[in-house]
Amino acid sequence: KNFRHEVSKKDKEKAIRNLITQAPPGEFIDSFNDLSLLVQDEKLMRQYGEWAGNKYCKKYFVPLNIDGHQVLLSHHNELGDQRFFDSHTRLSFKFDVLQNQLKDIQSHGVLRNEAECLRMVVFYALKIYVSKHFPSGNCSVLRKTIRNKEFLIACIEDHHYKATDYWNGLWKSKWIFSITPFLTQVIGSIYVKAHFFKQVNFHLDISKDVQDYLDVVNQAQLALGFAKLVEEQENKFQTAVIEEFQDLQVSLKRIIRRDLPVTRTYINWQRIVNDIKLVMYPRLGYVNYSKNVLCHWIT
CATH class of the missing domain: 3.30.1140.60 (F-actin capping protein, alpha subunit)
Structure with a gap:
């Protein structure tokens, strides 16, 4: 039956x-x-x-x-x-x-006031940074009023989605600060996710929260200072990620080279790495997991 x-x-x-x-x-x-x-x-x-x-x-x-x-x-x-x-x-x-x-x-109506002018100036400064550092990156800057206080929220995104390469990757970050005179606190979060799926299903998730401060003199200074702050923080994050992978070389070998519970065979990581071209390779090395770097900490 x-x-x-x-x-x-x-x-x-x-x-x-x-x-x-x-x-x-x-x-x-x-x-x-x-x-x-x-x-x-x-x-x-x-x-x-x-x-x-x-x-x-x-x-x-x-x-x-x-x-x-x-x-x-x-x-x-x-x-x-x-x-x-x-x-x-x-x-x-x-x-x-x-x-x-x-x-x-x-x-959709948008009120053209001083906060909106600042949003546009910050957007153009951030767009210059993104165009220089990401191969196909995008960004946006938004205004939000919270408890009668004006905030700017900046979002950055770059990705590689191509199934024929057997991997997908995403870099994104978000930054928020209030529009206040003299000094403002910037709160940010950076997130990287990659998925490799040739012969093995391997997910990589890395994130970090950051805080820093910006002097507020005028719109131009604030916009340029903010773009520079984002650049510095994202550079630090990328460098720390690579250093962490190098420090975890021995531990990763033990974890990812273990016997698989079903097939009882080993993953041929060298073959997989040879097929990996790049994961998010902006011009100044963001998430610079090139083949050589991966070989260094996997093999």
Whole structure:
């Protein structure tokens, strides 16, 4: 007899929520399609796919092109009901990640005051930094009022999503500071994620929170000082990451060269490393995991 276990709708919903929200950067649609084949419920997948896609876009700062201008999706430019806004084009919109399509585009008013002028100056200073240091990086600067206090929030994103290379990688960072005279505190977070999937499924997640201070004299000085601060902190982070890998050389050998529980065979890391070209290689070496560096700490 052919016995078949029927999965309840509740269990399906739980499985969809748990699995689809774990999709690595650049792999949401692939994960969605694979899960759809297993679930065999188009309506249910569409419902949770839209919900999970929205979370995915905000988590990884997914960039969209609107009239030649790159917009990063995040929690900070979300209006609610899965609608986002862009200060540059003065538009609000919805984004259907399953169809990779902008929808319901509307005009969005932006108040042109001193804080908005500062936002634009900081954006252009940050854009110069990103264009010099990232091969295809994007950035955005947003305003937010919290308890009657004006804040600027800067987001940076660069990625490599190419399944034929058998790896995907993401660099992102977020920086926030209040618009106050004389001195302001800058709080930032830097995040790197890479996924290698040729012969082995290997995930790399690294993050760091940072704090620093900026003198506030005028708009130009603040913008240039902020861009310099971001550059210095991200350089320190990248250097620390490589040094940490070198220090963990022996420990990593013991961990990743262990017998696999199912096949009882060893991972051929040298062969994998030979196939790895690069992970996020901005011009000044951000997340500079080149083949030589990987060989140094894996082999």
